[in-house]
Amino acid sequence: MKDCIAYQSQVKSYSSTAVNNNYRWLLSILIIVFIQQTASSIVPPDSYVNNLNAYKNNGQVFLTWQNVQNQSAYYKVYRSATAITTGAQLINCEYLGYTNSVSSLDYDLSRHDGVDRYFVIQQGNGPLNSGTGLFVATTLTNGNYYYAVTTVVNGTEEVTLVPGANTLQIPVAETVSAPQPVFQQTRAVGSKTIEIYTNFISSKYAVGMPLMNKAGFIANDFILFRNNATSGKHPLRIRFHGGGGDFFLNSTSVQGDELNINPDHFLPGGKNAYWWGANENFNILDSDSNESSPINGVNYDFSQQQISRIINWAIANLPVDTNRIYLEGSSMGSIGAYFYALRYPERIAAVKLSGSVFDLSFQDDFYPGCTLNEGNMNRLDGDKQFGKVNANLSANSGLQFFDQLNGNWYTDTYKEKDYPVIYSINGKNDTVVGWTEKTIYYETLNTTHIGGYYFWDRRKHGGGTLTTWSDENFNLFRYRRNVSFPAFSNCSTNEDYGNGSAASGEDYGTVNGFLDWKDNVTDNAALWKVKVFLRDLDKINGIAVAPEFCTVDVTPRRLQNFKMEPGDAVDWLVEHDGLAIQSGTLEFEGGILTIPGIMVYKDTITITLTHATTEDTIDRNISGVTVIPNIFVGNTTIHWIMPEQGRCTVTVFDFQGRVIKTMFAAESGEGLQQLVWHADDAKGNPARPGIYFIRLQTGNTVETKKCVITR
Structure with a gap:
């Protein structure tokens, strides 16, 4: 009796608010019990999933449950910030997609092994079993969320919800973070050890956006081989x-x-x-x-x-x-x-x-x-x-x-x-x-x-x-993301690939294959410099010998420090054997800058870009003569640069110093000049195979280059 009186006194000391809160709590418990008992008595137990659980990991929620016995059943998944206790609420919940009765099956690994393998969703635990359903939802907004899973058989969705069976009674406290792969297992492949991981991608990828696919998640494996790193x-x-x-x-x-x-x-x-x-x-x-x-x-x-x-x-x-x-x-x-x-x-x-x-x-x-x-x-x-x-x-x-x-x-x-x-x-x-x-x-x-x-x-x-x-x-690992390189186009050594029919064009060939560059590219605020050359190529049986000379357009790619703004004037210079053979100025219009028609030798040329408005502006007052190719049959091309307009002479001598032919003797304009020698003398007769010298004279400057006619 005293205990009762003491209890009554204690109750009277509570505020009316506390009493109301206790009543609400008790009422909610009674409602849940009522719903669970009512649903269980009306809906056959195998019409809904059981043992719905949630595991939170790296910005994703892994839902598991016990599937119904019907193997053709599908399962729909819903999310809400409030408890989901009745099917009538589902229309206002966030629908996350559906999955099937083999949702826990690791289909990549199963396909490889030829037997069923199941996902691991928590490192340190074993794989799920065949009767377990799985759904992976990505957290899109921080908060506490409830989940519910319904069953679909023959197109009909059973929306009866049984708290603790197919709807969560306790919310998941979620925080947005980047999803991470889930470790599955290690294996030996021969004498080497690999690790297998799984990526889980949720179809619901953003708030307010539709699903990527009606299936609520996609999972794929990948192998990591550390190679002792x-x-x-x-x-x-x-x-x-x-x-x-x-x-x-x-x-x-x-x-x-x-x-x-x-x-x-x-x-x-x-x-x-x-x-x-x-x-x-x-x-x-x-x-x-x-x-x-x-x-x-x-x-x-x-x-x-x-x-x-x-x-x-x-x-x-x-x-x-x-x-x-x-x-x-x-x-x-x-x-x-x-x-x-x-x-x-x-x-x-x-x-x-x-x-x-x-x-x-x-x-x-x-x-x-x-x-x-x-x-x-x-x-x-x-x-x-x-x-x-x-x-x-x-x-x-x-x-x-x-x-x-x-x-x-x-x-x-x-x-x-x-x-x-x-x-x-x-x-x-x-x-x-x-x-x-x-x-x-x-x-x-x-x-x-x-x-x-x-x-x-x-x-x-x-x-x-x-x-x-x-x-x-090709050496895949040679290249680096933070190192600029010359991109080649319109290369004169490219073989004819034909019109798209296998019968047309050359049987084998390459686009840009003979071209290469030295790795020590200079890329700073003042200039960009690269050394380009022609290389021989490996065949299955033998070598494809590169030509002595080609022309190609060059575009600097992945520039790190040599920056250009639209409207900038950019000087470019091509050097061979220490002599300037080409130069010019281009206006950068934005996007990319391409230097056209660069002459490349097998023994390397140097391309330099500078800003025309800086002290590094290229000095064009350089003359030089080149013979490409310098070992040839039939004809060769002679190039030279005039620093300014003036008279010049190009003469061919034989090995004994006798004049074979005067190729050019006249006033010449400024810039790059070229002509073709058809391996003939002044009368048009074929020159004999042997060593010849090409002499360029401009004013008081004389320069000579050697070439060889072969049979």
Whole structure:
């Protein structure tokens, strides 16, 4: 009795507000219990999921639950800042997408192993099991959030909610941060150890924006091979495998001290993402259900987003030199490597491609059976995933999809971007990705001035017996993101690649392949200087000997310190053997600056740029004579520079000092002069093979160069 009186006194001492709050709390508990008991008594237990749990990690929430027994069921996921207790609330909740009954399946690893493997979502714990559902939501705004999962069977959504079973009773306290890959396992590949990670990409990627795909999340694995790198700074290579391969391909193959990361891009439904993504209406969970091409919707690049996440993570967690990140891709993998480099050139030092595609919109290859031609296998698959070429749907970048995946259009539209050094090898007999569009791209290189090295021969897709070129002509790891380089275009040594038919043009050849430069590029506020030369090239059997001389347009790319503003006058000078052979002044109009028609010798020339308004202005009062080539059959070209208008004489002497021919003796204008000697004497008779001397006389200055006529 005393206890009761004491309790009553204690109750009276509470404020009315506290009493009301206690009543509300008690009432809410009773309502939840009532709902749970009512729902359980009305809806069969197997109509909704059980044991919904949430695990928070690095800006993402991993929801797990026990699936219903029906394997054809789908699951929709909702989020709200308030408790979700009834199905009527779902219309006002944030819908995050749906998933299927095998959502915890690691389809990349399962595909490789040939047995079912399941995701690990928390490092230190084991993988999920086959009956566990999984959904990954990315936090977009700081706050406390509740989640609910409904079940869809045969198109009908069961919206009954049972707190603690398919809706959370306690909110998740979330904070926005960059999602991170989740470690899965280590494995031995031969004698080497690799690590496997998974990237989880949520379709709900921004507040107020639609889903990237109706499927609520996409997960893909990647392999990290550390190559014993534990400290210092190392190059990083990201390798995109071709069709038919997977992320284990060449995962431990290295050239030096680089780290390897090999991503994958398969979709849960069995198709791949073309190293890009898919249309928002494309069913990535059931590829066979996509019977027609989308005519609207946005094509999202979630596969490329995964690559960006991988690079960010690698920089933050591995001993990576950020100026030495490289991409490598073959066949379909070239699509990922090439177009990522175009979109994000500031991240990549160099790119190596084989069996590459430069224009995914091209569907008119000379060979009718090309898989990318209209109506053929790969084109039909692409039509269903991204829409037809003539529809040219929007991409999430804001561009039209097939514009963005047309390297000709993209590099012409964005000439001013500092693209990485690109190397590619293609085959004229490649019936998979075709040959015709390569020749169009080669032609475009002369106007976009992005440079790079492009080789072709008679190989088929993936090589074969008709290969000519060795891959030894390109060292991927030589180039650095923070070092400028000369981009070549309109090179006179380029072989004829033909009109797009495999039967036209040279059997093998290269665009820019014979050209190279010394690595010690000078790039400071006062000047930019580079030494350029012609090199021999390695073939599978033998050497392709470079010519003695060529002309080429040169565009400085990735300038670090030599800055130009629109309207600036820029002096340029070309020197050979210590003599000026070309010079001029160009006005920088913005974007890029290209010096046309530079003469390059096999034994190196030096190109120098300076600001015309500084004390470093080039002195043009230099004369010199060059003979290109200096060993020749038939004819050679004689070049010289006149510092000012005046009389000059060019004379040919034989080895005994006898005059063979006076080539020029007259008044000459200022600047570069040239003429051709056809290896003849004054009467037009052929000169005998042997040593000859070309003498230039201007005023009191005389200069002589030696040349040789061979048989």
